Structures are given as structure tokens and as C-alpha cells.
Amino acid sequence: MIRTAKDYKESLRDGRQVWIDGEKVDDVTSHPMFKPIVDARARIYDLAHQPGTQEAMTYVDDETGERCAIGSKPPVTKEDWHHKRRSVETVLDDIRGVVTRVGDETVGEMWALFDGQDVLNEIDPAFSENIRRYVRKATLEDPFHVSANTDPKGDRSKWPQEQDPDVLLRVVGENDNGIVVRGAKFETAAAYSHQAFVKPTIAEWNNQTHSEYAVGFRADMSAPGVKHICRSGFAGRHSDADYPLSNRVDEVDTMIVFDDVLIPWEDVFFYRHTRAASFIRATLHRYSIFPFVLRHLRLADLMLGFAHAGARQTGVKKHQGVREKIAELACYRETINAHLVAAVEQAETSPGGLLMPHQATMYTGRVFACTHLSAMMHTLRDLTGCQISLAPSSATFANPEVKPYLDKYFRIGDVDAEERRKLLAFGRDLLNSDYANHRLTFQLFAQSPPFSHLLAVYNNYDFAPATELMCAAADITDIDGSTP
Known part of the structure; x- marks a missing residue:
């Protein structure tokens, strides 16, 4: 079911750990640097319910008969793409600016991995099932989905094992419940989103078949051990009259720190196999x-x-x-x-x-x-x-x-x-x-x-x-x- 603006804002009051300008943020929905862009994302949810914009923003799912967001619909026809374009244009017309990381531009990366099920099946059929289930879940439940990609990286002339190994996100343990990850990723909008698709940036694995850095998973943005350290926002520095875009559509970027975070097995899409990591790097933007x-x-x-x-x-x-x-x-x-x-x-x-x-x-x-x-x-x-x-x-x-x-x-x-x-x-x-x-x-x-x-x-x-x-x-x- 598609959330309302009220549902979305309430879902962010989940105890997530967020810092900006040296301040720990109690509520991202009301903080002056987050509020304008949170309101913009909330507006997208409401557009899906309003009579004048509902047809541009949604479609009726064949299986459930429920209205779902067109942005999260896996595309199978040209009309799907025309509909997606109308949806984005409807949002940008209403917001009167450019917003990029609001979900539709990142969920497509999951469809790229959906195309790699043969690769995932070679590793573990459970991973292929995980991605199929997740794509369907995202289609029906309409979460605010972002994509965590870029690492701090450290000294790029060295392998991570030759310096602090946490400069790239890696798996540091596993148990019956899932894998434990440590490291950091940069992602716009993470502090006010629901979940992120996390994957490696390494393109050259130096002939490695397996690596603790070759991991892709869904991360809950309010999970224990997840910390959001944000850049200073532009909103609120000057009046709306003087800086109409800065105060309306600035999207706050986040360094997401994974401090030994448990990722349940059902949320793991690939693990250790560099071939799967290479596949997603090569096809990541196929749809997005x-x-x-x-x-x-x-x-x-x-x-x-x-x-x-x-x-x-x-x-x-x-x-x-x-x-x-x-x-x-x-x-x-x-x-x-x-x-x-x-x-x-x-x-x-x-x-x-x-x-x-x-x-x-x-x-x-x-x-x-x-x-x-x-x-x-x-x-x-x-x-x-x-x-x-x-x-x-x-x-x-x-x-x-x-x-x-x-x-x-x-x-x-x-x-x-x-x-x-x-x-x-x-x-x-x-x-x-x-x-x-x-x-x-x-x-x-x-x-x-x-x-x-x-x-x-x-x-x-x-x-x-x-x-x-x-x-x-x-x-x-x-x-x-x-x-x-």
C-alpha cells in the first residue's frame, strides 16, 4: 500500500541516529535542514493519493488489485517508461525544482541485479530468491529506497588489506541469523529514507574469486549500529525569497557508518563472490x-x-x-x-x-x-x-x-x-x-x-x-x- 505523507514522516521517527553540523538530530522531519526535503518526499506520497495526480503517479497491480507507485514498478513495456516519465515530471512540476534521490532513480539498481539471477544461482539459489522477493516487496510496499555505493576508499594506491581494512565496507562475521558488516558508505537522502541497496565499488578484484568486500544487501536505515553523519545542509541559511531552490530542494548527503551491523540472510543478495559484485558494477545503471x-x-x-x-x-x-x-x-x-x-x-x-x-x-x-x-x-x-x-x-x-x-x-x-x-x-x-x-x-x-x-x-x-x-x-x- 502506498504511504501518505503522514505515514512517511511517522516512519522516520524510529530512533535512527543522525548527526549534522555537530548536532545529534532527534527528529529529521522537523530539523530545519532536513524538513524542506522531507516535506518534498512526503509530498510525493500524497500526490499518489490526490485525484488530479493519482493516475500519473500510480498503477493498479494485476495480482493484488492495489494501487502501487509507478516509480517502483519493474518495466516490461514502453508504456511503463512513458508512465515513469510522466510521474517524474509530475513530481518536479509540483516541487518546482529538481530532486534526484527520491526513490525512483535508485530502485532500478535492484532490477539490474534481478537480471543477474543466473549469476546468483551459481553462488546460492537463495540469493536469487532474495532479490526476486525483494523486487516484488518494493513494488507493493513503496518504501523510500536509496542506493549506498561510494566508500571513503582511503589510499587508492593500496588494497584495503594494506591499510585500515574498514576503508571499504566488508563482512566481518556471520552466524545463523545473517552477516555482520563494518565500514562506511556515502549516500544522498539516507538519513530520511527507509532502506538502502548497499554494494561494493571495487571494479578490479585482482583475480580474486572470493572476498569479504564482495557483498550486496538491503540495509534498514534505522537498524542498530547504523549511523548517519551528514554534510551541512543549504536550507535555512538564508531566506526563501533570496534562495528559493536551496531552501526547497536541497538533498542532504550522508556518510552511513555500519558499526558491526547484522544483515539478516533474507536481505543478502550476494556474498563473497566477486563475479556477482562485478556483474552489478557493470550493469548498475541499466535502468536508473x-x-x-x-x-x-x-x-x-x-x-x-x-x-x-x-x-x-x-x-x-x-x-x-x-x-x-x-x-x-x-x-x-x-x-x-x-x-x-x-x-x-x-x-x-x-x-x-x-x-x-x-x-x-x-x-x-x-x-x-x-x-x-x-x-x-x-x-x-x-x-x-x-x-x-x-x-x-x-x-x-x-x-x-x-x-x-x-x-x-x-x-x-x-x-x-x-x-x-x-x-x-x-x-x-x-x-x-x-x-x-x-x-x-x-x-x-x-x-x-x-x-x-x-x-x-x-x-x-x-x-x-x-x-x-x-x-x-x-x-x-x-x-x-x-x-x-
Whole structure:
């Protein structure tokens, strides 16, 4: 059953251990740095119940007849992907910003492991059964699911055994009830989520067949021994009027410390076998890449909208140079959209029988969206000019002694000073604030670093058609010995 906002908030009052800015947090639902994003996630639950948005957010499960969240539905048709896109867009429209780690963008990593059941069966059929059961459970129960991936890592020139072995999360014991894990992981939104899919980051196992670091499991975010140590949030530092995005959609990142945490056997998806760990690393973003790139599209929409609105306010949209820069932003936006549309149109059946977005198209779309984002933000700064970094605060605009001057000098024709101030404040938060810089870095690294993005393109691209075409045109024998 889909939770309500009230259900979700109450579920977070479970005694979880959370720290931020040196303070132990008693209730993440009311703390000023967590409350805005908790409210945003709670709003997603309520959207699933409201008549105007329920159809966009949910579907009726064939087996149970119950309404379930479309974000957690394993995709089997193109319509599933169209529905998922409508769902994400409904959320972002309502929240009026970009939220990434809210569940739909991370549960797909479980579907990737679902595709690896043959690998899991070679290790232990119970692990395969665990993932099948969990995927179904997540579909029906609609938990807020995140994905714990990145480790502290330590000295990367050394194996973890050559330094503090806990720099990478590992299994330190097992008993009849399950495995005991120790280490740390970084994950956005963990402190206000229900559970996490925890898995290793190691890509090269140095010919090891077994390793205590090769482990994947479901972790309860309020389990004994789980501690959330969070970065400082951006919400609450300044007024909503001056920083509308920072105060509405900042997603707080967490270092999750596993201090000898017991993971029940039914929540273990693989253990010790490096082949299973390698499989999930190679396929991790097979499904989650779609909603991730879709968030890039929404960010591009916000930038394009700001560029066009700013040009209209100042009357410079008639200039050729301004039109060219706005067109560059439009090209960026439409190229991302083209990858999303094409990936669904050319969707492929997965090894587990699901429907995954066309892999080469999606991975190349991710590379384009991530690598061009910084340049597009700078293009927008160039187009906007320096005024977004010079505008006084909303409190100054309200001061009766200086308000007449600001009303005079910030007014542009029919656009009064307050409307101009609001646009400049939005642009500052979108491009120049702490939140903006954090978002830029997050979008670049959230699904692994750029070199991994390119490697994913290489590993998922079919080079044969281009090679065969070239060989036929050149009248040469292909490298595999065949004749054109």
C-alpha cells in the first residue's frame, strides 16, 4: 500500500541516529535542514493519493488489485517508461525544482541485479530468491529506497588489506541469523529514507574469486549500529525569497557508518563472490540512468526558461548574439530529450525479461548531459550578465529608506523591481550559490565519474555495423577475418 505523507514522516521517527553540523538530530522531519526535503518526499506520497495526480503517479497491480507507485514498478513495456516519465515530471512540476534521490532513480539498481539471477544461482539459489522477493516487496510496499555505493576508499594506491581494512565496507562475521558488516558508505537522502541497496565499488578484484568486500544487501536505515553523519545542509541559511531552490530542494548527503551491523540472510543478495559484485558494477545503471538523465532535462528546462525570461525582461532578445546563446541552451535541452525519447523507442529486452532503455543511446545521453552541463551554466552566466551576483537581498528591497531607489533602478519598463528581484534571485540560486555548485558536482559524479561514463558507452556499444560498413567501403577484410 502506498504511504501518505503522514505515514512517511511517522516512519522516520524510529530512533535512527543522525548527526549534522555537530548536532545529534532527534527528529529529521522537523530539523530545519532536513524538513524542506522531507516535506518534498512526503509530498510525493500524497500526490499518489490526490485525484488530479493519482493516475500519473500510480498503477493498479494485476495480482493484488492495489494501487502501487509507478516509480517502483519493474518495466516490461514502453508504456511503463512513458508512465515513469510522466510521474517524474509530475513530481518536479509540483516541487518546482529538481530532486534526484527520491526513490525512483535508485530502485532500478535492484532490477539490474534481478537480471543477474543466473549469476546468483551459481553462488546460492537463495540469493536469487532474495532479490526476486525483494523486487516484488518494493513494488507493493513503496518504501523510500536509496542506493549506498561510494566508500571513503582511503589510499587508492593500496588494497584495503594494506591499510585500515574498514576503508571499504566488508563482512566481518556471520552466524545463523545473517552477516555482520563494518565500514562506511556515502549516500544522498539516507538519513530520511527507509532502506538502502548497499554494494561494493571495487571494479578490479585482482583475480580474486572470493572476498569479504564482495557483498550486496538491503540495509534498514534505522537498524542498530547504523549511523548517519551528514554534510551541512543549504536550507535555512538564508531566506526563501533570496534562495528559493536551496531552501526547497536541497538533498542532504550522508556518510552511513555500519558499526558491526547484522544483515539478516533474507536481505543478502550476494556474498563473497566477486563475479556477482562485478556483474552489478557493470550493469548498475541499466535502468536508473533514465530518470537520472531526465533530471538533467529538467535542469536544462530551468536554465533555458531563465535565459529567455531574462532576455525578455531586459529587451535584448532581438540581438543576434543573445539569440545564439539561447539557441545553444535550447540545443542542449533538445539533445537530452532526444536521447530519452530514442532510448525508449528502441528499448531492449533484458536478460531477466524486463524492458530496459536502449543502452548505447542512454549511456551516450548521460555523457552528453553531464559533460556539457558546466559549459551551459557558464553560457547562461555570460548571457545573464553580472547582475545576479550584485542584486541586494529581499530584506534590503523591503527597507523603507532604500526601497524607493531599488524600485527605481531595478524596474524595467512594465516589469516592477520585485519581479526583477525574484528572477535575479532564482538565477543566483540556479547558477552561483553553494547549492548551484553542489548540484553541478553532484550531476557530474552521482552515477560514477566521467571516465566510467565513457567506459559504459564503450562496453554497451555495438561497433560491428560501423566497422563492417567501413570495411565494405574500403574493400578490406574485417579484423575478425571475414570478407566484406
